[in-house]
Amino acid sequence: MIGDIVYNILSNDSNVTGLVGTKIYPLMATQGTELPYITYQVISTSPNKNKDREISLKAIRFQIDIIGNTYSSVTNISDKVVDALSYKTGNYSGYDVDIITFEDENDLSDIENDFYRKEQDYIIRIKI
Numbered sequence: 492m493i494g495d496i497v498y499n500i501l502s503n504d505s506n507v508t509g510l511v512g513t514k515i516y517p518l519m520a521t522q523g524t525e526l527p528y529i530t531y532q533v534i535s536t537s538p539n540k541n542k543d544r545e546i547s548l549k550a551i552r553f554q555i556d557i558i559g560n561t562y563s564s565v566t567n568i569s570d571k572v573v574d575a576l577s578y579k580t581g582n583y584s585g586y587d588v589d590i591i592t593f594e595d596e597n598d599l600s601d602i603e604n605d606f607y608r609k610e611q612d613y614i615i616r617i618k619i
Contacts, residue, residue: 493615494531495583496586497553498531501515501576504575507529507571515529526558527557527559527565528557528559529558533553534553535552536551549616550614552613554611555576555611557572557611560606565607568609569596573593576591578591588615588617589616591615594612596609
């Protein structure tokens with residue numbers, strides 16, 4: 492579900508695809524994928540509840556990782572991803588998205604494998 496939504500939004504955003512093409516993968520990229528690329532994964536899912544009943548809205552925290560060979564390229568892609576996902580609403584891949592919110596971002600690196608990474612967290616609320 493989340494993968495369909497995230498892939499749909501990012502792969503249809505020309506600012507994102509202009510930098511990574513369609514190299515947008517669940518969990519991890521296939522071995523040998525050329526940098527830069529994007530991966531995504533679900534972190535947690537929680538139905539919104541109130542005292543009397545479960546509300547028909549589900550909140551899902553997901554993470555986007557942007558991996559590249561320079562810090563500046565990763566930062567540029569990161570900005571485009573935030574622009575593509577933040578405050579999105581509507582129907583994507585058959586799912587009714589109430590809203591997507593950007594929560595935070597961290598800088599990371601992998602000195603051993605010589606790449607840079609930004610890790611972003613979002614919350615998506617889906618009407619169920």
